[in-house]
Structure formats: C-alpha cells, structure tokens
Amino acid sequence: MNIYTSFGKESQLTATVSQRAIIGEMNLAFIDMGQGDCTIISCPDNSVYIIDCGTTAELSDESFEEAKKLVRSWSRGKAVNVIMTHPDKDHYNKLIDLLCSKPKVEVNIFYFSRALSDKSPLGYYKETAMMRNIFLFGRPLLKEITLNGKKHISKTWAPVFDYQDPIEKDIPEDGYVIKSGKTRKGINWSLTIIAGNVPTVSRSPSTKSNVVSLCTLVKFDKDKLLLTGDSTDETLTYLYDKQKPRIKEVSIFQVPHHGSESSLPTENFKNWVNPESLLVSVGLLVTSFNLPRYDVMSRWLTSSRLRNQPRTYQYWQYGMEGYDSFKDLQRILDVEWKDYDWDQNDSRTFFWLKDPKDAGPKKSGTGFFGFSYKNWFLFRAESKKDLYQTGVIGSWFDEDFVPPTL
Structure with a gap:
C-alpha cells in the first residue's frame, strides 16, 4: 500500500490513506509500485517533485490510481518536476501513464543521470521511448547532474534547440540545490542532489546502470530524507567520503536498490547515516529479484537511532x-x-x-x-523498529497495522 507522512508536525505519523498537501510542510508519499519505485513530494510552497515512477511486476491498480489522483491534487494544475535516478525501467517506465492521462500534468524539468550522448540525452531510457515522447510532458528542460568526486557539472538540453546542444555549467561540489525556501514560520527547507553519475570499476551492465543513481537529500528544519535509487556500494562510498556532513543522522533513509546486497552498507556508513526510520520500495510476493535480502535488512535494523515502532516485514534468503x-x-x-x-x-x-x-x-x-x-526462501518477520516496506505495510500481510490519522 502507499505510505504517506510529512515533515512539519510535532511528531512524524504514517498513514496508508491519501492525504492532502499541507502548505508550510514537507508532504511525502511513497507509492507501492510492486517491483519498482516512486516517491512524490509536495514542498512547503506546494511545488511538486516526483522521484522515479516505474515497475516491472505486481503493480496494484488501486495504488497507482491513487498516485495519479494525488499528483493532480497536490500540483493544483501547475507543472511538476521529475527526478529520474537512473535508466532502469522499474524507475521510470510509468511516468507517461502517471502524468499524461487526463487531466494532463506537464513537467518543468527532468533531472536525470547517464546521458547517452549530446544528441540523445535520454537514449538509455528506452522503455516507453522517453526521448521520442518527451513532448508529451510539454516542453520540459532536460538536466543531467554529475556529482562524483571527479566532476561536478550540470548539462542542460532545451526544446528550443531540439534537445541537441546542451549547455554545461559547473555546480557546487557539496550538492546541486534544485529547490529551497523558508516557511512563514522561518523554517528552512530544500531538495538537493548530492550524488550522480558515480563511476564503477565493474563491467556488469546492471552495475553500470545502478551506480550512477541520483541521490536526493530532502531537508525540512532538522528533518532529513535521503532517497538513493538503486545506488550500489560504490555510490555509498562516494556519499560517505564526499558528502559526509550532509548525510549524518537522517530521519528517513531509503534502503538502496530495494534491499539488494549490491548496496550492503559498511558499518561506518550505517552508523553515520543512523536513521530514525527505514524505507524499502519492494513488492509483496514478488520473485523477480528476491528482494530485500536478509543480510541487508539485518544490517540496517541494528541502527541505534531507529524509533521504537513494531513493524511486520519480509526478507529473502538463498538456501x-x-x-x-x-x-x-x-x-x-x-x-x-x-x-x-x-x-x-x-x-x-x-x-x-x-x-x-x-x-x-x-x-x-x-x-x-x-x-x-x-532455492530462495521468503520469511515474514516482526521488528520492534520503524521500518516501512511499501508492498507490505498496511496489507493483508501486515494485518496488525492500524494507520493513525495525520
């Protein structure tokens, strides 16, 4: 089921029923995409950002229809902004369905990683032919963000140049702020991309696609949400080495790559990020990749700052x-x-x-x-710590969950 929460209240509550966006707060929705990922954010000024939207299996019609209504409710007829973390289809292949059904929602900017070439920036995003169909979203800018220790640049393609000749600019090494502001109460907030196009020594095509994932840090006062796409251990190493001050003790941490062992954190990384709550984008009874894995879940559940909150979760183990x-x-x-x-x-x-x-x-x-x-085995487990799995929380599998009212 979809999960809704916010930064801005005295205590962070979680619900599985769609919520209206509250002005002056950071409104967060984590959509149950089955084997996939999608996060929708309404900022304190009511600007809307969509981080990924794709699936490869077990997408619930109910949850996706709810996501469509939510985007239109939160955007209030205005254009939204999209962050495509990387070119794996389970992170972007439902964007046309999400935004282009009636009433249509246009896009201001697509932020993305791994451009194919200057003449075909979205050439790796082959599912739903994103480059060929880009005008379905209006006339958006395309902006590739590279933050990887060796380079810190943005490349921007505009429709006026038929997306052929990008403009390249240097960006700050400590992160690319895509939106920031201050509420009427004087609370600072921001959305910042802090990693992108991290290189890999691997020759594996899947690793090359995942390691480049854009990582987005969402801040509201002292609360922080860290979204990681399909980041690998090499991405996490970059974050720890180069973005360490910004990722210390986050409020909500998205476990990378749906709990894959390719993103198993080091003890140093886990203890530094040290989240209050964990989020895993994963489907219930989805066997495509047997995620999340036992080693990853058990590692993160030892984080010392995790809030006490009984949760039901699942994990896979081989043999x-x-x-x-x-x-x-x-x-x-x-x-x-x-x-x-x-x-x-x-x-x-x-x-x-x-x-x-x-x-x-x-x-x-x-x-x-x-x-x-x-020879894969699926387990149901109980945790005393705050852990959200999008395909599990609030489902029949999690029959004891009683969602509070936001």
Missing part, C-alpha cells in the same frame, strides 16, 4: 539447511504444509502460505512462508 534437493522442496508441500492453505504462481515455481503465520515455528516448523524451486 536452507535440510532443503538441498527438489525432493526436499517437494516435501514442504506434501508433508510440512499439507494441513495449511497455500498457493502457487502460474509456472509452479513459487509457492507460499496464504496465512504467513502458519509458517511459525510452533506450527509447521519451517519458519519461512514462501519458497521457489531456485
């Missing part, structure tokens, strides 16, 4: 002692789960208990509530 062969896995269905209701996907490669609590040690004794024939 289990005693389940080494196809025969062992089949035994789960025939013996260990024979007295419980379970379901399967169409290809009969993934199986799960309809009531995850049936997997508890006092019942079937397996401890996991899902498994695949590729």
Whole structure:
C-alpha cells in the first residue's frame, strides 16, 4: 500500500490513506509500485517533485490510481518536476501513464543521470521511448547532474534547440540545490542532489546502470530524507567520503536498490547515516529479484537511532539447511504444509502460505512462508523498529497495522 507522512508536525505519523498537501510542510508519499519505485513530494510552497515512477511486476491498480489522483491534487494544475535516478525501467517506465492521462500534468524539468550522448540525452531510457515522447510532458528542460568526486557539472538540453546542444555549467561540489525556501514560520527547507553519475570499476551492465543513481537529500528544519535509487556500494562510498556532513543522522533513509546486497552498507556508513526510520520500495510476493535480502535488512535494523515502532516485514534468503534437493522442496508441500492453505504462481515455481503465520515455528516448523524451486526462501518477520516496506505495510500481510490519522 502507499505510505504517506510529512515533515512539519510535532511528531512524524504514517498513514496508508491519501492525504492532502499541507502548505508550510514537507508532504511525502511513497507509492507501492510492486517491483519498482516512486516517491512524490509536495514542498512547503506546494511545488511538486516526483522521484522515479516505474515497475516491472505486481503493480496494484488501486495504488497507482491513487498516485495519479494525488499528483493532480497536490500540483493544483501547475507543472511538476521529475527526478529520474537512473535508466532502469522499474524507475521510470510509468511516468507517461502517471502524468499524461487526463487531466494532463506537464513537467518543468527532468533531472536525470547517464546521458547517452549530446544528441540523445535520454537514449538509455528506452522503455516507453522517453526521448521520442518527451513532448508529451510539454516542453520540459532536460538536466543531467554529475556529482562524483571527479566532476561536478550540470548539462542542460532545451526544446528550443531540439534537445541537441546542451549547455554545461559547473555546480557546487557539496550538492546541486534544485529547490529551497523558508516557511512563514522561518523554517528552512530544500531538495538537493548530492550524488550522480558515480563511476564503477565493474563491467556488469546492471552495475553500470545502478551506480550512477541520483541521490536526493530532502531537508525540512532538522528533518532529513535521503532517497538513493538503486545506488550500489560504490555510490555509498562516494556519499560517505564526499558528502559526509550532509548525510549524518537522517530521519528517513531509503534502503538502496530495494534491499539488494549490491548496496550492503559498511558499518561506518550505517552508523553515520543512523536513521530514525527505514524505507524499502519492494513488492509483496514478488520473485523477480528476491528482494530485500536478509543480510541487508539485518544490517540496517541494528541502527541505534531507529524509533521504537513494531513493524511486520519480509526478507529473502538463498538456501536452507535440510532443503538441498527438489525432493526436499517437494516435501514442504506434501508433508510440512499439507494441513495449511497455500498457493502457487502460474509456472509452479513459487509457492507460499496464504496465512504467513502458519509458517511459525510452533506450527509447521519451517519458519519461512514462501519458497521457489531456485532455492530462495521468503520469511515474514516482526521488528520492534520503524521500518516501512511499501508492498507490505498496511496489507493483508501486515494485518496488525492500524494507520493513525495525520
């Protein structure tokens, strides 16, 4: 389910019911995209920013329709701004659907990473042919941000030049402020890109795409939200080495890459960022990449400043002692789960208990509530710490969650 919260109240509350944008506060919405990512922000001056919007699996029609209505409600007929963290389709391939259905919402600026060339800046964003369809969003500027220790520049493409000849400018090494202001009460706020186009030593195409992710720091007074896209450990190293003062003790931290082990933090990074709340963009029962991983979740849940707030969450683990062969896995269905209701996907490669609590040690004794024939196991767990998983919180899986009223 979608998650809504804000900076500006005396205490940060979380709801799964759409909220109106309150002038003078930083309004935040984390959209359940299944296997994907989307964050919508209404700033204290009511300007609206969308950070990513894409999916590859299990997108809920209800959550996405809610996101469409939210953007139109929060933008109030004005153009919005978009940050595409990197060219993985689960981070941008629903932007046309989100903004171009009636009533249409236009875009002022697209901030992005990894331009293909000066003549084709969005050439890597092939899904939905973003470059060819850019005029569906009006006549937006395209702005690539590079902040990686070696370079700190912006390159801007304008429609008047048919997006062919970019203007390059130096930007501050400590971050590119895309929006800032002060509320009537004198509270400072800002949105700043603090990393982009970080290089990698890897030859893996997926790593090359992920490491460049734009990282956005949202500040409201002393509250901070750090959005990380699909950042890898190399991106996090850059943040720790070059942006250290700005990322100390954030309020909400988005666990990078949906909880992938490619972004497993060092103890130093985790202890420095030391969040009050964790956010993971992940779908429920999505087997595409088996995310989030146990090692990543267990590492972040040891953060010392996490607020006390009971949460239900899920994680994946590869391999289990005693389940080494196809025969062992089949035994789960025939013996260990024979007295419980379970379901399967169409290809009969993934199986799960309809009531995850049936997997508890006092019942079937397996401890996991899902498994695949590729030897991946899905666990349901309880935490005493503040952790939001977009596909889990407020769902049937999280039946004990009672959303407060904002």
